[in-house]
Amino acid sequence: MFNLVLCLIVVSATAVWGTRRFNVLSHVSTAYLRLRYPIKTVDGRETLPTLPFEWPNGQGNVEKYLHGRENSSKWGAEYGPLYRIWSGFHGEIVLTRPADIETVFRDSHTHLKANANDSGHYMHQLLGICLGLISGSEWRLLRKATEAPFTRTATATYVQTVLDHAKQHIASLCETKPKKWQLQPYADLRIYPFLALADLLYGKLSPPLKTQLLEIIPGRDSVFAHMMMGGVTRYKWAKYLPINANREMDDFKKSWGQWNDNAHAEAVKKAEKGEPVPIVQMYASIAEGNGSREALLQTLDEMLFANLHPRLDVSIGALAWSFVFIAANPRIQTRLLSELKSAYVDEATRDSYLLSQSNYLHFILLEAGRLRPVAAFSVAQACPTQRQLGPYILPAGSKFVVDAHALNVRDPLWGPDNTMFRPERWAEGGVKRAKDVRYCYWRFGFGPRVCLGKYVVDLMMKALIVELVKGWEVKLEHEKGGDWEWDQDTWALPQDMRIACVKREY
Structure with missing residues (x-):
């Protein structure tokens, strides 16, 4: 009993000491960073609102990405429309207004991406020199190698292949329940864009290669989790x-490199038979x-595994939310189904649609x-030259x-029904013109550095939506049945939310 009490005292004392030590380090770091990197108004009297540094990661990556939705509102309410956060020891100025974004991004072709996204050396080992995180001549060369x-x-040449993937994926989900089944938004959609894109890049994978690729996923997930948590x-x-994070990184990089070499060797044989395979x-x-x-x-890695992190709402998140919104709005589902029937007249019309x-x-x-x-x-x-946003002078290299969230939802352009899911707004008034929303809407980025895969990603999402809605009526349900009470302010998909899929009778 005495040993147990002693252990509890030691653990409690260690926790208190650690908390106080981190608080001291946070305060000292905050004071140093603000002194080292001051940002002032034109007259030098005021300082840009800045969040205090929180040891050891600042506000990245956990606070910026995993808790980003809630922090967007929280930080904006406390610090205003223009403020600074810390990603590690790197300052990052947060833009929330279209006018400021236009001022900053008008020459985005000259910008330099932050080294490893300011996420540290572990991120550098994983994705630090991928296409999305490099700049200048390195970016141009790598883009040339990968953009085709x-x-x-x-x-446009992938439509049938992607549709086949979508049909196969839905069939695999409902094969034992031909009349009604439940779709789990994240779990059931996670692997679809991953395997569909893999087949586009490497040619149709042989069963052994496909199995080996799927076996790599858990190790990559673990490595990514280490990177997101940051710290040492x-x-x-x-x-x-001698820590697990390093061993797991080494194991992943070896297995990923070897798998790509094997996939490339297999693709070369396909290319010799006249089949164009991008990886070759x-x-x-x-x-x-x-x-x-x-x-x-x-x-x-960036192209494929980025699709596998639902907590960051990448391709799977975007696809899952599209299904949720359709299922939550019968009127929208009915209109979409009507459009699909008109579009699926023949193959050419279908592809164009x-x-x-x-x-x-x-x-x-x-x-x-x-x-x-x-x-x-x-x-x-980073901008290569100085910028003035409101009264603040931002040095070159900021x-x-x-x-x-501030841009897409809270900006006045989208009011007064800014939180409502209303696809019709994209065909109304000025919103339908791309230039009117150029700096009021963030999806694939701005300027020449927009997401390389935007056309393919859209096609994959459309294919799955179409194949499901054509064959099944969808609505929101709880895990154990019963309608889900939809709330427009629901930001994280609840674990017990399901999409009920009922066979359509024609």
């Missing part, structure tokens, strides 16, 4: 520590000097992306992030 399969023209792994010297061209382009092998592997950016199906994706953007805050990037 993602152009709008190339995407932020620092370069941490790679010498990518490897050849790297061999010609357009980037490094490591940069290509990280970019392929799925690739269009001016129909109700596309407006559903735009509206879902508006209300539930893929991430709360954008990747940090890093900026866009608050997607």
